[in-house]
Every structure is written in C-alpha cells, then in structure tokens.
Amino acid sequence: MGGIEFLKGHGTQNDFVLLPDASGRLDLTAERVAALCDRRRGLGADGVLRVVRAKAVGEASEGEWFMDYRNADGSIAEMCGNGVRVFARYLIEAGLADDGRFTIGTRAGDRPVVVHPDRSVTVDMGPATITGTSVTAVAGSPFSGVAVDVGNPHLVSVLDDDVADLDLRDQPDFDHDVFPTGVNLEFVNLLGEGALRMRVHERGVGETRSCGTGTVAAVAAALHLAGTDTGESTVDIPGGRVVVTVERGAATLTGPAEIVARGELDEAWWAAAGA
Ligand SMILES: N[C@@H](CCC[C@H](N)C(=O)O)C(=O)O
Numbered sequence: 001m002g003g004i005e006f007l008k009g010h011g012t013q014n015d016f017v018l019l020p021d022a023s024g025r026l027d028l029t030a031e032r033v034a035a036l037c038d039r040r041r042g043l044g045a046d047g048v049l050r051v052v053r054a055k056a057v058g059e060a061s062e063g064e065w066f067m068d069y070r071n072a073d074g075s076i077a078e079m080c081g082n083g084v085r086v087f088a089r090y091l092i093e094a095g096l097a098d099d100g101r102f103t104i105g106t107r108a109g110d111r112p113v114v115v116h117p118d119r120s121v122t123v124d125m126g127p128a129t130i131t132g133t134s135v136t137a138v139a140g141s142p143f144s145g146v147a148v149d150v151g152n153p154h155l156v157s158v159l160d161d162d163v164a165d166l167d168l169r170d171q172p173d174f175d176h177d178v179f180p181t182g183v184n185l186e187f188v189n190l191l192g193e194g195a196l197r198m199r200v201h202e203r204g205v206g207e208t209r210s211c212g213t214g215t216v217a218a219v220a221a222a223l224h225l226a227g228t229d230t231g232e233s234t235v236d237i238p239g240g241r242v243v244v245t246v247e248r249g250a251a252t253l254t255g256p257a258e259i260v261a262r263g264e265l266d267e268a269w270w271a272a273a274g275a
Pocket residue numbers: 014047071076077078079080081082083152153184202203204205210211212213214
C-alpha cells in the first residue's frame with residue numbers, strides 16, 4: 001500500500017485525525033485508532049473520522065459520504081457533532097461536495113449540513129430525546145442529571161458551583177445499569193436565559209475541550225428543567241462557543257470547523273500500529 005493520507009482538524013478544539021478512504025480499503029483497527037490519537041506516540045486527537053463512501057461500507061444514507069467515527073480509545077460511537085462539522089469542511093475543501101448543503105451519513109442516521117460563507121457549519125442533529133434521570137459522581141461528589149439521547153448517550157448535570165472547579169481527570173462514576181454502553185457526562189452552569197457554560201467528560205476519550213452532541217444534550221436538558229422543549233442557547237465550552245437550537249423532535253448545532261494540516265502516515269508505523 002502507498003502512503004496513507006491524513007488530515008488534522010478541529011471543531012471548537014475537539015480534535016480529529018481524518019482518514020480519506022473513499023472505497024473503504026483501510027484496515028482501521030481499534031489499535032491503530034488508539035495509536036493515531038495518542039498525543040505522544042501518534043498524531044494526537046480526541047477521535048478519528050474515516051471519510052468513506054456510504055455504499056462502500058453498506059450504509060444506507062441519502063448522502064454520498066459516511067462518517068465512520070471512532071473515539072480515541074478505539075471504541076466506535078454513533079455520532080459526533082463537532083466531527084460532522086469538520087467532516088463537512090473537509091468535503092468542501094477536497095471538492096467532494098458540490099455546494100454548501102449536503103447530507104452526511106452517520107451511525108445515528110443522516111445529518112444534513114449547511115456550510116456557511118464565514119466557514120461555520122450548521123448540522124441538523126435530529127432529535128434530542130430526554131430518556132430519564134440518573135446520577136454521576138466526580139471525585140466522590142454526587143450530582144443528579146438528566147439523561148439525553150442525541151444518537152449517543154449523555155447525562156447532563158446542572159451545577160450551582162462553577163464547573164471550572166471540577167476535577168475531571170479521572171472517569172466520573174455513573175450507573176452502568178442505566179448506561180450499559182457508557183455515557184458522555186456534561187456539567188453545566190446556567191449563565192442566564194439562552195446562555196450555558198459546559199465541561200464534558202467523553203465516553204472513550206476523557207475530558208475534551210468540546211463535545212457537539214454534548215452541547216445539544218445540555219441545552220435540551222436545561223430547557224427540560226425549565227419546563228419547555230423549545231429554545232436556543234449559546235454554549236461556552238473550553239474550546240470556544242457553539243449555538244444550539246432545540247425544538248420537539250429536532251435540534252441544530254452551529255459552530256466553527258477547521259482543517260489544520262495534511263500529510264502522509266509512515267507505512268512502517270501504520271503496519272506496526274496494527275500489530
Ligand atoms: N466529541 C463528539 C462525541 C464523540 C462520541 C462520544 N465520545 C461517544 O462515545 O458517544 C461530539 O462532538 O459530539
């Protein structure tokens with residue numbers, strides 16, 4: 001095999017290695033994903049976005065391209081809101097999308113996107129569904145939360161104390177009976193009407209500087225706690241700001257998406273990383 005092309009990109013500092021693989025030939029093992037995402041022995045990233053034709057991997061999508069998303073630990077997840085924006089930015093820059101409106105297939109279903117002239121991207125995120133309540137504990141301190149399904153699982157806890165003071169270096173506890181496949185944990189401060197601050201501990205990654213599906217979950221949970229299911233909010237995360245709209249059965253996410261670099265993986269490194 002010749003050199004393997006890669007790109008590096010981020011959306012509000014949630015960063016990804018992109019692997020263009022139109023015909024689905026790459027042997028993308030969990031070991032290779034973890035090696036790529038390692039910030040010392042690899043390129044470093046929160047996740048990998050394999051850019052593959054939907055037909056090549058047998059995915060039913062109205063769009064031509066499928067986002068094969070993997071977490072930094074090599075696990076597979078259904079959706080990544082920041083990843084979809086970066087994926088869309090790549091398709092435009094690579095000349096693989098005709099105009100600024102197209103659909104990207106994901107494991108959580110099709111996600112229509114609009115790429116704006118100011119380089120931000122809006123994603124139709126599908127429904128954000130409140131599924132119940134549960135608890136988490138950070139360094140022994142318990143917090144109750146609202147469980148939200150955005151294609152992937154989330155638990156959103158609204159705190160009175162500043163989320164900046166949380167120690168999210170270790171995996172917070174959660175109820176494995178409620179979340180048998182793990183959960184993304186969001187911690188939120190309400191800043192006033194239509195404005196949230198959030199930190200997140202992502203399933204399969206650890207603390208990240210942003211999580212797009214998490215921001216949608218956070219806004220849906222905050223609206224639910226306020227007794228409504230419709231509204232718009234900014235969400236400030238450590239990596240920047242996004243805007244989320246939620247209404248019954250539909251949500252959108254708007255934020256920046258950047259491609260930072262492109263290059264070729266060393267073949268010997270790739271071979272060894274898969275061993
Ligand atoms: N960072 C992503 C979410 C990635 C998947 C998540 N870690 C999971 O396992 O569900 C986002 O921007 O939504």
